[in-house]
Amino acid sequence: MSFTRSNPAKIAGNGSFLQGLAFIPIGIRLAAMKKTPLFILLLALALPAQAAQPPSPEQAMMHVQKDAGDGTQFSHGSGVYLGGGLVLTAAHVVTVNPGHPEVKVMGREHQIIDAEVVFDGTRLEPDLDLALIRIDPSRLPVSRLAQEAVPVCPSNPLPSRPVTVAAEDRISQSSTFPQAMERRNNGADQTSGWTNILSTGYHHGASGGGVYDPASGCLEGIISLELGNAAQNIDLTVFIPASRITPFLNQYFRQTGTAR
Numbered sequence: 001m002s003f004t005r006s007n008p009a010k011i012a013g014n015g016s017f018l019q020g021l022a023f024i025p026i027g028i029r030l031a032a033m034k035k036t037p038l039f040i041l042l043l044a045l046a047l048p049a050q051a052a053q054p055p056s057p058e059q060a061m062m063h064v065q066k067d068a069g070d071g072t073q074f075s076h077g078s079g080v081y082l083g084g085g086l087v088l089t090a091a092h093v094v095t096v097n098p099g100h101p102e103v104k105v106m107g108r109e110h111q112i113i114d115a116e117v118v119f120d121g122t123r124l125e126p127d128l129d130l131a132l133i134r135i136d137p138s139r140l141p142v143s144r145l146a147q148e149a150v151p152v153c154p155s156n157p158l159p160s161r162p163v164t165v166a167a168e169d170r171i172s173q174s175s176t177f178p179q180a181m182e183r184r185n186n187g188a189d190q191t192s193g194w195t196n197i198l199s200t201g202y203h204h205g206a207s208g209g210g211v212y213d214p215a216s217g218c219l220e221g222i223i224s225l226e227l228g229n230a231a232q233n234i235d236l237t238v239f240i241p242a243s244r245i246t247p248f249l250n251q252y253f254r255q256t257g258t259a260r
Contacts (some may be wrong), residue, residue, distance in 0.1 A: 002049035008156045053148070054217040056082075057166035057210055060150050063106045064133065064208055066117075078167040079133065080153060080219060081107060083149035085140060087115065087133040088245070089208030090224050091122045094131050103133055119252045129224040129240055139244050150210075152249070153218040153242040159195055167208075167209020167223055170216050174200040177236065183239035201226055201235030211239045219245065 001172035062079035064087065077093035087105055094103055094117045101116040115135040121128035137145070157163060160178045164171065176198040202209070202223055221239030228235050253259060 003143070013253040016107045027225060040260075054151055055083075055208045057164050057219065059108065059147065061107065061166040061171075062087050064093055064103060064170065065105075066094050066096055067100070069100065076199075077205055077207040078223070079105065080150060080166070080208075080210040081144065081223065082249075085134065085135045085137055088210075088249075089131055089133060089218075090222055091129045091131040092121050092224075092241070093208045094133065094194050095120065095122065100255065101122060105133060105135065107141075107144070109143060110136075111141055111158045113253055114138050114154065115139075117243055119248075119255075121248050124248070124251065128244060128248065130245065132249075132252055141187075151218045152246050153220045154214070156195060156241040156243050157213070157220050162214055162216045162218060163220060164212040165198070165200070165202065165206075165209060165223070166212065172200070173214075176238075196221055196239050196241040197227070198223075198237040198238060198239065199220055202226065202237045206237070218242075221245070 005231060031106070040254045060081045062081050063076065064079045065074055065076040066075050075093055077090060078089040079089035079093075081087050100111050101118070103115050103117060105113050105115050107113075113135055115133045117131055118134045133145075140153035144153035157176050161176045161178050163174050163176060165174050176195060198211070206223050207225070209223040210219055211223065212218065212222050219242065221241045222245065223237060223239050225238050226236070227238060
């Protein structure tokens with residue numbers, strides 16, 4: 001089976017995802033307090049505290065945009081706000097105009113935030129399509145300062161497993177490909193099984209989006225590239241799996257002397 005590879009990061013002309021935003025007011029109504037029996041209050045105090053829940057894919061979803069350097073074009077994709085001012089995305093989204101690390105990110109608050117690329121996975125391994133973006137804490141919205149960290153899954157998903165995808169400002173459901181696929185490394189005889197493939201094709205602007213385990217909410221991968229075979233009507237998506245994300249993050253924290 002042969003595939004064509006295309007880049008899900010979008011290179012656009014004038015205009016950007018920052019245009020055409022609609023702000024929707026949210027109203028909150030507080031119910032009147034009622035008297036509660038004392039034994040119920042005591043019972044509630046005796047219950048063990050619940051562990052903090054990870055943010056939902058929608059809460060962690062980000063837009064990423066980088067000027068291509070010619071004054072008219074830009075690259076844009078998706079990202080995952082990990083917490084602590086760090087956004088994880090696909091490296092190819094932010095490697096245009098490499099001499100300038102400045103990028104813009106935006107989350108559910110619809111607030112445009114200046115940030116910078118601080119770690120590029122392709123400098124470690126050519127096919128490690130991951131990058132970290134750092135937002136200065138002083139620029140973070142209050143809701144982001146309080147957000148729990150997004151956990152990375154301890155293992156990669158098996159074939160035919162459901163996943164939740166957060167990319168291109170939308171949440172969708174997909175699944176891993178029904179069987180491991182073989183790839184040939186630069187024409188050599190060595191092959192390895194691919195289980196980090198989605199049975200859904202995600203296109204321009206999805207690169208850097210998060211792939212999540214719908215049961216636990218942990219991060220299973222970052223969307224990297226699209227695999228297509230028009231003759232056989234095949235449209236798939238490759239993601240960088242958790243087993244490569246964790247060492248990438250650990251190396252960043254070691255080099256910077258910081259902790260997540």
